[in-house]
Amino acid sequence: xxxxxxxxxxxxxxxxxxxxxxxxxxxxxxxxxxxxxxxxxxxxxxxxxxxxxxxxxxxxxxxxxxxxxxxxxxxxxxxxxxxxxxxxxxxxxxxxxxxxxxxxxxxxxxxxxxxxxxxxxxxxxxxxxxxxxxxxxxxxxxxxxxxxxxxxxxxxxxxxxxxxxxxxxxxxxxxxxxxxxxxxxxxxxxxxxxxxxxxxxxxxxxxxxxxxxxxxxxxxxxxxxxxxxxxxxxxxxxxxxxxxxxxxxxxxxxxxxxxxxxxxxxxxxxxxxxxxxxxxxxxxxxxxxxxxxxxxxxxxxxxxxxxxxxxxxxxxxxxxxxxxxxxxxxxxxxxxxxxxxxxxxxxxxxxxxxxxxxxxxxxxxxxxxxxxxxxxxxxxxxxxxxxxxxxxxxxxxxxxxxxxxxxxxxxxxxxxxxxxxxxxxxxxxxxxxxxxxxxxxxxxxxxxxxxxxxxxxxxxxxxxxxxxxxxxxxxxxxxxxxxxxxxxxxxxxxxxxxxxxxxxxxxxxxxxxxxxxxxxxxxxxxxxxxxxxxxxxxxxxxxxxxxxxxxxxxxxxxxxxxxxxxxxxxxxxxxxxxxxxxxxxxxxxxxxxxxxxxxxxxxxxxxxxxxxxxxxxxxxxxxxxxxxxxxxxxxxxxxxxxxxxxxxxxxxxxxxxxxxxxxxxxxxxxxxxxxxxxxxxxxxxxxxxxxxxxxxxxxxxxxxxxxxxxxxxxxxxxxxxxxxxxxxxxxxxxxxxxxxxx
Numbered sequence: 001x002x003x004x005x006x007x008x009x010x011x012x013x014x015x016x017x018x019x020x021x022x023x024x025x026x027x028x029x030x031x032x033x034x035x036x037x038x039x040x041x042x043x044x045x046x047x048x049x050x051x052x053x054x055x056x057x058x059x060x061x062x063x064x065x066x067x068x069x070x071x072x073x074x075x076x077x078x079x080x081x082x083x084x085x086x087x088x089x090x091x092x093x094x095x096x097x098x099x100x101x102x103x104x105x106x107x108x109x110x111x112x113x114x115x116x117x118x119x120x121x122x123x124x125x126x127x128x129x130x131x132x133x134x135x136x137x138x139x140x141x142x143x144x145x146x147x148x149x150x151x152x153x154x155x156x157x158x159x160x161x162x163x164x165x166x167x168x169x170x171x172x173x174x175x176x177x178x179x180x181x182x183x184x185x186x187x188x189x190x191x192x193x194x195x196x197x198x199x200x201x202x203x204x205x206x207x208x209x210x211x212x213x214x215x216x217x218x219x220x221x222x223x224x225x226x227x228x229x230x231x232x233x234x235x236x237x238x239x240x241x242x243x244x245x246x247x248x249x250x251x252x253x254x255x256x257x258x259x260x261x262x263x264x265x266x267x268x269x270x271x272x273x274x275x276x277x278x279x280x281x282x283x284x285x286x287x288x289x290x291x292x293x294x295x296x297x298x299x300x301x302x303x304x305x306x307x308x309x310x311x312x313x314x315x316x317x318x319x320x321x322x323x324x325x326x327x328x329x330x331x332x333x334x335x336x337x338x339x340x341x342x343x344x345x346x347x348x349x350x351x352x353x354x355x356x357x358x359x360x361x362x363x364x365x366x367x368x369x370x371x372x373x374x375x376x377x378x379x380x381x382x383x384x385x386x387x388x389x390x391x392x393x394x395x396x397x398x399x400x401x402x403x404x405x406x407x408x409x410x411x412x413x414x415x416x417x418x419x420x421x422x423x424x425x426x427x428x429x430x431x432x433x434x435x436x437x438x439x440x441x442x443x444x445x446x447x448x449x450x451x452x453x454x455x456x457x458x459x460x461x462x463x464x465x466x467x468x469x470x471x472x473x474x475x476x477x478x479x480x481x482x483x484x485x486x487x488x489x490x491x492x493x494x495x496x497x498x499x500x501x502x503x504x505x506x507x508x509x510x511x512x513x514x515x516x517x518x519x520x521x522x523x524x525x526x527x528x529x530x531x532x533x534x535x536x537x538x539x540x541x542x543x544x545x546x547x548x549x550x551x552x553x554x555x556x557x558x559x560x561x562x563x564x565x566x567x568x569x570x571x572x573x574x575x576x577x578x579x580x581x582x583x584x585x586x587x588x589x590x591x592x593x594x595x596x597x598x599x600x601x602x603x604x605x606x607x608x609x610x611x612x613x614x615x616x617x618x619x620x621x622x623x624x625x626x627x628x629x630x631x632x633x634x635x636x637x638x639x640x641x642x643x644x645x646x647x648x649x650x651x652x653x654x655x656x657x658x659x660x661x662x663x664x665x666x667x668x669x670x671x672x673x674x675x676x677x678x679x680x681x682x683x684x685x686x687x688x689x690x691x692x693x694x695x696x697x698x699x700x701x702x703x704x705x706x707x708x709x710x711x712x713x714x715x716x717x718x719x720x721x722x723x724x725x726x727x728x729x730x731x732x733x734x735x736x737x738x739x740x741x742x
Contacts, residue, residue: 010058014045017064024071025081033078040082040104047093054163062156063088069152073192075352080145083111087149090116114146115153147183154180155192158199167613167645170627173200174636188321191351197255205258205628212254215268223251223275230331231277237298243291244282251275273328276338283343289314292325295341303329306336314346316404316412321349406457415452418477422448425460426481433481434488435462449475467492497533500540507539507546511553526552598622600656604629607656609709614646615639622646648708657687658712659703659731660719666698667724674725677718678704684715698724701731 018041025037044063051059067084070076076084082104089095090112097116101109158176161169177200184193202209227249238245252274260271279299283291292314299305309328317323325341342350402414405424413427421441425448426433439446440459452458468488476482505515513519524535527544538544598614604626606612611627615635624646625632636643664670671691678684684704691700706712716728 014058014060014064017061017068021064021068021071021081024068025078028071028075028077030078036078036104037081037085040085043095043103044085044089047089047095051092053160055160059088062160065156066149066152069155070149073155073352074148074152074189076145076148079107079111080149083108083115083145084149084152086112087115087153111146111149115149144187147187151180151184151187151189151192151196155196158196161199161203167643169203170613170632171636171640171643173203174633176200177204178633178637188349189352194253194255198253201255201258208258209254212257212268216251216254216257216274219274224249226331226333227275227277230337233302234277234279234299237302238279238295241294241298243295245295246280246282247277248280249275249277273336273338276340278340278342278347280347281341281343285345288343288345292341292343296325296327299329299339299341300327303331303337305329309338314342318402322346324350403452403454405452406455408457408459416477419452420448420475420477421446421450421452421458421460422472423476423478423481424452424458425462426476426478426484428460430484432460432462433484434468435464435466436460437463437466448472493533493537496540497536500536500538504536504539507549511546511549513549513553523549523552598624601625601629601631603631605656605658607658607706607708607712608648609712610648612646612648614644616642616644656707657703657705659701660716661727661729661731662698662700662702662719662725663727664698664722664725666693666696670698670722670724671700673722674700674702674719677722678702678715681718 022034022037025033041064045060048059048063053059053062063085066087067081070080070084086095086100086104086108090097090100097109097113100112154176157172161172164172176196181193181196181200184190184196198209231247231249235245235247238247257268257271257274260266261268264270279295281288281291281295306328309326311324311326313322313324313326323342323346326338327341328336328338331337403417403419405413405415405419407413407428413424415423415427421439422433422436425436425439436448438448438461439450440461441450441452441456443457443459468485470489472485473482476485508515508519520532520535524530524532527535527538527548529535529538535544599620599622600606601615601623606624606626606629612624613627613632613636614622614624617623622644625635662674675686675689678686684706687703687705689700689702691698693699704715706715712730716730719725719728
């Protein structure tokens with residue numbers, strides 16, 4: 001369709017948006033700032049003048065919106081606004097980083113460089129997204145504004161993604177949920193984190209999203225009435241006690257409600273805490289703690305608290321600077337209500353995270369956030385060869401909740417949940433970790449793999465003879481420990497490989513084979529070893545001896561002179577090419593596609609009718625996954641270029657294996673009724689059936705063969721009508737996460 005573009009109207013809309021941006025910047029503007037922002041705006045308008053977004057709007061709307069989010073929702077200052085306006089010019093236009101540096105200075109150029117994607121050639125096994133993310137983090141260690149602007153950019157893209165093609169929406173949503181939402185959480189930007197998760201869910205699980213949104217809407221008036229009744233007495237007593245406070249109720253995000261439904265396997269009706277009450281006190285810094293506890297005692301005098309649900313982040317704030325008192329109390333109508341108590345300063349840090357943290361930095365002592373950035377630096381100073389390993393370590397560590405551990409002298413050390421005694425040893429010092437042989441936790445001797453609990457006091461026991469072991473990697477969780485163990489093992493391996501090199505040289509000489517780079521490469525490929533170092537190591541350890549070398553010499557004539565990596569990458573390219581040419585960019589799964597080798601992924605057992613995509617693997621051709629497969633997020637966000645669109649074609653009577661979980665009240669003849677329906681009424685074959693009854697409650701699972709999702713849905717609805725059955729749901733036989741190479 002052709003757009004009729006009214007340039008004059010667009011021009012005035014651009015100016016209108018620019019003025020709104022200036023209003024948002026007003027609190028932080030200093031002398032000369034306005035001029036600089038104007039200069040950046042003019043350059044952005046000029047550079048992007050011929051570009052349009054997928055929706056047909058002028059492209060400049062996007063940088064203005066990103067700058068607006070940075071100013072208004074994150075609270076960043078002028079330098080960030082300039083960078084946000086210019087964040088795409090180096091990537092998408094003829095403007096270079098040198099031009100930026102000349103006009104706006106070194107700082108801006110550095111930040112924009114961090115925001116510019118990496119271009120260039122990567123080998124097929126690395127993930128370009130992971131490399132880009134790593135580049136962004138490297139700049140984070142110098143300047144956190146890179147990540148904050150990137151989050152603003154991602155948020156605006158997610159808000160305006162409805163014009164994108166479906167596969168792009170899925171890929172971008174996966175990446176958002178996998179990396180950007182946890183990062184926003186880690187930097188304390190809770191509002192942005194929740195919105196990113198909700199928007200991702202809107203595209204990845206559209207039906208569930210609509211269902212929950214609709215349910216929330218239906219009960220809105222009733223909920224607001226309940227909140228009003230609940231907070232009236234709190235407000236009254238706070239005022240009587242002379243505490244100035246704002247008391248508000250806020251709904252929980254759709255994503256967090258859905259998470260609760262999934263984790264606890266409960267329907268929407270059983271999620272009680274659909275909202276939280278927040279008390280925001282206007283306190284002077286020296287009275288903050290005592291006034292928060294005063295408010296707590298007022299709330300718990302009115303409503304009975306749940307003793308297990310008190311969270312005190314006022315005495316020891318979270319690593320991202322978050323401070324608040326959380327308690328769950330029993331409301332007047334017999335339902336649990338979460339109450340959060342904090343001051344205005346704490347609230348600003350919770351809403352604006354990192355940016356607010358800088359503002360209050362003078363008053364706070366060595367904060368958790370600084371330690372966090374320090375940890376990021378440490379992680380980056382020991383970069384692993386593989387960006388994906390690095391990403392997983394990073395994700396696991398820097399986004400997990402923390403526990404507090406005491407040293408023998410009473411110092412406090414923060415570690416991620418599930419950290420072990422060995423993690424603690426590495427946290428104290430690399431050498432302490434490397435020589436650690438055990439630990440005393442609360443004066444009791446424990447092994448290295450002992451998981452620590454919040455508040456444990458730990459003393460490390462070391463020995464000069466100890467060295468890091470391979471199996472340590474199996475139980476440490478901190479990136480620091482993992483990185484140090486890996487590099488220590490590498491060093492060890494390198495030393496062994498040095499000896500192996502000499503041994504190999506002698507052995508080849510005796511077999512009259514030239515010792516040169518070419519032959520070493522061929523040998524590595526022949527023994528299926530990824531690097532020449534592995535070859536030397538295996539020779540030194542005696543895994544490869546003269547007999548093996550003789551076999552190699554005999555088969556030498558047939559060996560192709562290509563490395564394993566080249567062959568794998570060619571395989572992938574060829575497969576993608578074949579799919580793209582055969583199926584005009586969409587892989588149809590069905591009877592007319594016998595030529596292409598595809599398999600159904602075990603992790604999610606797709607059946608016809610499911611929303612699916614194809615993933616090109618090195619050894620197994622194409623694997624078909626459901627778009628809501630537990631591994632889809634990881635595959636899409638890390639290996640976007642190996643994903644192909646896929647949809648089911650019309651099927652002949654082909655049967656697919658899927659599983660049903662059934663629960664209910666144990667009635668006489670229940671199993672008989674079930675098997676009647678499955679075998680006789682629906683003519684469905686069962687592969688396995690297992691049931692368990694406990695005090696009248698019945699739980700079972702059946703593995704059955706069905707034709708497609710409609711067939712399955714009809715069967716589920718029919719089973720639900722059986723007397724005594726309360727719940728029937730589909731499950732996948734094997735929910736083990738797969739490695740990215742599958």
